[in-house]
Amino acid sequence: MLPEVGCYLREVHGLLHLEPRTKRLVLAELRTYFQEKVQELQGEGLSEQEAARLAILCCGRPRIIARRMYEAHSHGTASEAGLAALPHLIVAFLFASHLWLQPLWGIAAVSGIAVVTILAWWNGRPSWLYPWIGYSLAIPLICGWVSRSILGQFVSFALMGGPAPNLALVALVLLFCVLSLSVIAVTTVRVAERDWLLASLMLVPLPIFGGWLCSLKGMHGFFQGPALAIHALDSEISLALVALAVTSAGFVLVRQRVLKIGGLTVVGTLAAATVAHHLWGQQGLFGLIAASFLLLLFILSPVLIRSFFSDEDAVAFAETLTS
Amino acid sequence: MRESRSEHMLRGSAEGLLLFLIEEKGQSYGYEIIREIERRSRGYLTFKEGTIYPALHKLENQGLILGEWSELPSGQQRRCYRITEKGRKELSERIQAWEGFQNALNLIYKPSNA
Numbered sequence: 001m002l003p004e005v006g007c008y009l010r011e012v013h014g015l016l017h018l019e020p021r022t023k024r025l026v027l028a029e030l031r032t033y034f035q036e037k038v039q040e041l042q043g044e045g046l047s048e049q050e051a052a053r054l055a056i057l058c059c060g061r062p063r064i065i066a067r068r069m070y071e072a073h074s075h076g077t078a079s080e081a082g083l084a085a086l087p088h089l090i091v092a093f094l095f096a097s098h099l100w101l102q103p104l105w106g107i108a109a110v111s112g113i114a115v116v117t118i119l120a121w122w123n124g125r126p127s128w129l130y131p132w133i134g135y136s137l138a139i140p141l142i143c144g145w146v147s148r149s150i151l152g153q154f155v156s157f158a159l160m161g162g163p164a165p166n167l168a169l170v171a172l173v174l175l176f177c178v179l180s181l182s183v184i185a186v187t188t189v190r191v192a193e194r195d196w197l198l199a200s201l202m203l204v205p206l207p208i209f210g211g212w213l214c215s216l217k218g219m220h221g222f223f224q225g226p227a228l229a230i231h232a233l234d235s236e237i238s239l240a241l242v243a244l245a246v247t248s249a250g251f252v253l254v255r256q257r258v259l260k261i262g263g264l265t266v267v268g269t270l271a272a273a274t275v276a277h278h279l280w281g282q283q284g285l286f287g288l289i290a291a292s293f294l295l296l297l298f299i300l301s302p303v304l305i306r307s308f309f310s311d312e313d314a315v316a317f318a319e320t321l322t323s
Numbered sequence: 324m325r326e327s328r329s330e331h332m333l334r335g336s337a338e339g340l341l342l343f344l345i346e347e348k349g350q351s352y353g354y355e356i357i358r359e360i361e362r363r364s365r366g367y368l369t370f371k372e373g374t375i376y377p378a379l380h381k382l383e384n385q386g387l388i389l390g391e392w393s394e395l396p397s398g399q400q401r402r403c404y405r406i407t408e409k410g411r412k413e414l415s416e417r418i419q420a421w422e423g424f425q426n427a428l429n430l431i432y433k434p435s436n437a
Contacts, residue, residue, distance in 0.1 A: 060371030
């Protein structure tokens with residue numbers, strides 16, 4: 001492969017936000033194009049280098065090709081858009097109807113979402129899957145939060161003495177927390193490797209649930225607080241989740257990446273501001289803006305993960321070109 | 324850079340042209356289609372060659388064409404496309420729409436022919 005062409009293909013590779021299999025297919029097709037075009041131009045009397053330069057010029061700018069490829073591959077059907085919105089709507093319904101505290105409804109929703117996520121993950125990761133993953137990642141987050149008192153007891157025992165906690169239970173909770181955090185980290189990295197925007201979409205519900213759990217802490221936990229106070233945030237959360245449902249459906253239907261980034265930033269900012277208002281509203285406007293900004297940074301953090309991995313991707317891709 | 328008038332007009336019809344050429348040839352590949360469009364239009368229709376591949380992928384995702392890798396005697400891999408039944412139906416609708424549009428334009432530009 002000629003160095004100019006290799007450089008051009010590496011640039012396209014870095015700009016393509018597609019799943020690895022499709023990415024390989026696109027690059028292999030472009031590579032074939034360059035081989036044929038360069039051969040033809042050489043037949044017309046051009047040197048290999050001149051032919052490569054002209055072929056690159058005829059091919060067009062890498063950014064445009066990458067953008068059009070993304071648009072070609074990122075359009076789903078109405079039913080796929082409905083599936084993308086469904087987990088948000090299920091959880092929004094649980095909050096709007098105050099049913100989330102009822103064990104049967106809670107367990108049915110949680111297990112249903114987890115099963116769909118696992119099945120879809122192993123069956124080609126369709127475009128509607130990412131919001132489902134977000135909720136599946138929220139499950140260990142909530143379980144870890146519920147069991148935090150056991151770890152608190154252990155820390156208090158280790159630092160100040162007092163009654164000894166059940167060490168087997170502490171070890172179990174610790175193991176669960178470590179495993180859960182590893183699953184969240186590994187999944188975020190895997191999704192960000194494909195496209196940081198999908199990882200951001202996946203992470204959006206987490207700050208909402210994080211804020212909700214923090215607000216429950218002020219009410220002394222899930223089961224002890226007064227019923228009316230426990231449901232105080234339900235309407236806001238269900239509204240935020242309906243907004244996320246619309247955004248997720250838009251992600252499947254809209255082809256233009258810039259619109260997706262804009263939509264996610266606006267909805268993510270609003271959701272983050274809602275959570276921040278309930279938690280840190282008393283800190284004043286500056287505190288509210290700072291907290292919203294931090295939560296938005298968390299939602300958009302996959303872009304940093306992606307930029308870290310793109311270098312490794314480019315090196316691996318360069319090796320395949322030269323082999 | 325501003326796109327030329329022919330590029331602008333081609334943008335709306337590029338997918339129809341691709342379907343037509345693939346259907347006519349039985350099966351075809353990206354670079355062959357690029358050359359064919361240029362040859363038949365006597366060089367009038369030219370566009371950035373890399374942009375034909377996104378158009379082919381879009382048609383494939385819509386189920387209008389089907390792409391398959393084939394190996395040439397030289398060992399080189401090439402992705403060839405052929406039209407599907409859905410693609411044939413879409414092509415016939417596009418040709419009908421184009422003929423109607425062309426007739427309407429002719430009635431305006433060349434009223435004596437009507």
